[in-house]
Amino acid sequence: MNKAVLIPDSFKGTLSSTQICDVMKKNINKHFPECEVISIPVADGGEGSVDCFLSALGGKKVFTVVKNPYFEDMESFYGLIDNGQTAVIEMASCAGLPLVEGRKNPRKTTTYGVGELILHAVNNGCKKIIVGLGGSCTNDGGVGAASAIGVKFFDNNGKEFIPTGGTLIDINRIDVSNIIENIKNVEIVTMCDIDNPMYGKNGAAYIFAPQKGATTEVVEELDKGLMNLCNVIKRDLLIDLKSVKGGGAAGAMGAGMIAFFNSRLEMGIETVLNTVKFNEIIEDADMIFTGEGKIDSQSLRGKVVIGVAKRAKAKNVPVTVVVGGADNDVEKAYDIGISSIFTINRLPEALETSKHKSKENLEATIDNIIRLIKTLEKK
Incomplete structure (x- = not known):
């Protein structure tokens, strides 16, 4: 993997977009030291x-x-x-x-x-x-x-x-x-x-x-x-x-x-993508990583993940989505441009418990995704 673009929404109440980017970048460069990683933290217009x-x-x-x-x-x-x-x-x-x-x-x-x-x-x-x-x-x-x-x-x-x-x-x-x-x-x-x-x-x-x-x-x-x-x-x-x-x-x-x-x-998300010239940034990207606290039918109405996926699909760049949780009604996401969805919670725990482990769960999930990519590239 030579180039990765990170553009996650925040995990509301647990991790900011910037924190998620930092975790992703650290784990990508651990396995791919030479990989160019571009971080684009996202905010919804409010504070931050x-x-x-x-x-x-x-x-x-x-x-x-x-x-x-x-x-x-x-x-x-x-x-x-x-x-x-x-x-x-x-x-x-x-x-x-x-x-x-x-x-x-x-x-x-x-x-x-x-x-x-x-x-x-x-x-x-x-x-x-x-x-x-x-x-x-x-x-x-x-x-x-x-x-x-x-x-x-x-x-x-x-x-x-x-x-x-x-x-x-x-x-x-x-x-x-x-x-x-x-x-x-x-x-x-x-x-x-x-x-x-x-x-x-x-x-x-x-x-x-x-x-x-x-x-x-x-x-x-x-x-x-x-x-x-x-x-x-x-x-x-x-x-x-x-x-x-x-x-x-x-x-x-x-x-x-x-x-x-x-x-x-x-x-x-459209304002952010236009302002950072997202279409140009992803031209030669090998993978885009995005995510949010929970992906559900609401996400398919134009939030960060889908906004990113639509543009990535037009450029034929794969999109990996990392989320806190996923609902059962997100099948359409794959048609819009998402390649795969991973949830970070490793145990069947209530949010009140798992939210305190969000950072370590995210690190473990990203580490496993990158290990998989690395193994596939070796083959």
């Missing part, structure tokens, strides 16, 4: 996304002061890759749930700081911005971020204000004529791995706001606010977001990114 991109591509972190979820000053960051041409921003870095621990309130929290990060990257000369959605404490439809780049919101009395989740219902008019000019020529891609709509029973408020501190009554209030925002956007901006898949991501930040930032929503 910037570090994953920097680990895979190099670059640097840029630190700047922005507003936190309660409009207080805080130091946040984003990543610069591609010789400073592309910025990677994770929404959670200034609008994440850990920042409001002990005072969760999606009626009051804002995405204003996310807009400030985007603006800072634009003023820093970035030509492309990747925004990762995930782990947010907000439900403001992205209006906070929009306010930071010059979008103006007015209530029934014609008074300008910066809405939050609880005051979306008060938006009567939107004016985008003062958006910062130099942002208009920047390509903005939003990583979004859910397909919930902006509002309704499967929308941002009903599905995600309870974990952000919303009671049943507040959920209904937030949903009405998002519906109002959607209607005003349709009337004033001529953009219909009602049925857009992913519009409800991160407190309807997905919808806001489309409406106010002219962004496109993209599956996180």
Whole structure:
């Protein structure tokens, strides 16, 4: 084996993508010292996304002061890759749930700081911005971020204000004529791995706001606010977001990114694969190793493993999947491009027990896979 590409998702709650890459690389090079091993840690857009991109591509972190979820000053960051041409921003870095621990309130929290990060990257000369959605404490439809780049919101009395989740219902008019000019020529891609709509029973408020501190009554209030925002956007901006898949991501930040930032929503793995130039990387690869905590029917809907497998199939490169567990409904995975699936758990143990052995189980599994490959190559 001369070249191996590692691109696993994390094993949620046990091992990060970076840790998995490290274990895989160590065991591959133990048996194939000369093998070129390319590690591409993957994140879903939430916390840790910037570090994953920097680990895979190099670059640097840029630190700047922005507003936190309660409009207080805080130091946040984003990543610069591609010789400073592309910025990677994770929404959670200034609008994440850990920042409001002990005072969760999606009626009051804002995405204003996310807009400030985007603006800072634009003023820093970035030509492309990747925004990762995930782990947010907000439900403001992205209006906070929009306010930071010059979008103006007015209530029934014609008074300008910066809405939050609880005051979306008060938006009567939107004016985008003062958006910062130099942002208009920047390509903005939003990583979004859910397909919930902006509002309704499967929308941002009903599905995600309870974990952000919303009671049943507040959920209904937030949903009405998002519906109002959607209607005003349709009337004033001529953009219909009602049925857009992913519009409800991160407190309807997905919808806001489309409406106010002219962004496109993209599956996180597709963004990663495009950014690292995956198709080129795997051209001469002998094997691709990927994986996740559990492979099941959900995995076949476009998560990391299947996103990788589809591209590998097009290049005729074999894909080995290493997972914590595998369901019984994954036969279709082999048709999509997966060559083989291995589970790391060596004994019939409950997750509560086996999760504490994840690293050693992964090491043993990878070691055995590489030994098999080595034996076959000798023959």
